[in-house]
Amino acid sequence: MAHAVHGRYIWDPAYRHAARTLTAISRLAEACDHDTVSNATRLINSRVTAIMQLPAVDLEERPRKHPGLCTQCGRCMLSTYPRSGRVACLGCGLKGQIMPGTVSDGCVQWEDGTIT
Ligand SMILES: [Zn+2]
Secondary structure (H helix, E strand, O other): OHHHHHOOOOOOOHHHOHHHHHHHHHHHHHHOOHHHHHHHHHHHHHHHHHHHOOOOOOOOOOOEEEOOOOOOOOOOOEEEEOOOOEEEEOOOOOEEEEEOOOOOOOEEEEOOOOEO
């Protein structure tokens, strides 16, 4: 964002000045266009999610790749979150909830209403 606003990169080791850096990001976002802010938001969110998924932090569950096919798009891009019982397709964004079974292995209730 600094490049988009000032036309040059400003190198300053941000890890020493985290609070100042976050304040600068907020100020720079006001002067940037929507695409630049969306891109910066996506980058920051991915870093925050990665930190929250670290085993020492463990504030967010790491997804596990599932070998099954998605019921909506048919691609093999399913991820499961065993602790919370969620399942999601990274291809089409379909989400579902794993319903554990008492007699069978259980099923998945998808947000579009289908049960598999
Ligand atoms: Zn899908």
